[in-house]
Amino acid sequence: MKRTVPGILIAAAWLLLIITGSFLLFWAAVLLIGFIGSREYSRMAYPNLLYETDRIILAVIFSVPILVAVFAQHQLFRASLGVLLAFVAMICYLLYHNSRFENPLMILNRGILGILFVGFLASHLPMLRSLTDGVHWLVFLSAVTAGTDTCAYYIGCRWGKKKLCPSISPNKTVEGAIGGVIGGVSIAILVSIIFRVPAGFFTLIVLAGSLSILGMLGDLFESIIKRGTGFKDSGTLLRGHGGILDRVDSLFFTAPFLYYILIYSGFK
Numbered sequence: 001m002k003r004t005v006p007g008i009l010i011a012a013a014w015l016l017l018i019i020t021g022s023f024l025l026f027w028a029a030v031l032l033i034g035f036i037g038s039r040e041y042s043r044m045a046y047p048n049l050l051y052e053t054d055r056i057i058l059a060v061i062f063s064v065p066i067l068v069a070v071f072a073q074h075q076l077f078r079a080s081l082g083v084l085l086a087f088v089a090m091i092c093y094l095l096y097h098n099s100r101f102e103n104p105l106m107i108l109n110r111g112i113l114g115i116l117f118v119g120f121l122a123s124h125l126p127m128l129r130s131l132t133d134g135v136h137w138l139v140f141l142s143a144v145t146a147g148t149d150t151c152a153y154y155i156g157c158r159w160g161k162k163k164l165c166p167s168i169s170p171n172k173t174v175e176g177a178i179g180g181v182i183g184g185v186s187i188a189i190l191v192s193i194i195f196r197v198p199a200g201f202f203t204l205i206v207l208a209g210s211l212s213i214l215g216m217l218g219d220l221f222e223s224i225i226k227r228g229t230g231f232k233d234s235g236t237l238l239r240g241h242g243g244i245l246d247r248v249d250s251l252f253f254t255a256p257f258l259y260y261i262l263i264y265s266g267f268k
Contacts (some may be wrong), residue, residue, distance in 0.1 A: 038062035065119035143191035151183025184212035205218025
């Protein structure tokens with residue numbers, strides 16, 4: 001219950017935001033998620049190295065690509081602009097505080113990873129929302145990731161035996177991963193029928209399966225960060241679910257993939 005009830009409330013709030021919220025409201029929500037997620041990342045990436053003001057400054061820097069994505073509805077918008085601005089801001093931060101750190105290159109490397117992992121990937125959520133059928137596709141994407149995560153968890157707990165990546169995430173199993181893909185695809189197809197996602201049945205199956213696998217890779221990627229920095233969860237904000245990044249890592253990885261598939265396949 002500690003995991004189920006908060007999970008249902010989070011999913012309902014997210015779905016309500018997608019369906020009823022304007023583009024600007026959705027962008028603002030993603031910006032807030034990105035800022036909190038950036039603080040969680042800096043907490044893991046720089047343990048005992050930064051002051052609280054540093055974490056706030058870096059959270060702002062990491063969130064710049066999301067901030068710039070407010071212009072996603074304009075034809076001239078390019079996602080790379082936000083990454084470039086964040087990169088310049090990161091260099092300026094290091095030049096100003098260079099004398100404080102024994103290894104400025106490590107600070108820079110982990111900062112660039114934070115810009116890409118949180119800022120760049122998350123910026124594709126409002127970019128996806130800006131498309132003509134963006135609301136429908138966001139619902140579809142959320143159904144895939146939530147369905148995969150939920151089914152993988154419960155099937156893994158019930159029938160999981162063979163470890164998937166024991167050195168990275170010891171609780172994940174092959175059985176759970178397979179169940180997650182099947183569950184994610186099934187739930188996504190059901191949701192796509194209800195919300196009339198503008199694509200053929202076979203296309204939706206292929207997309208859902210690809211997104212499901214990619215979402216699990218996103219989850220494993222964050223596990224690499226947590227394992228490498230000695231953290232069990234990215235934070236404690238969400239009761240029973242860890243931190244913000246623990247909930248949105250799959251969405252961060254899948255949103256860019258879906259966005260560019262739609263852009264280059266003509267579904268936009």
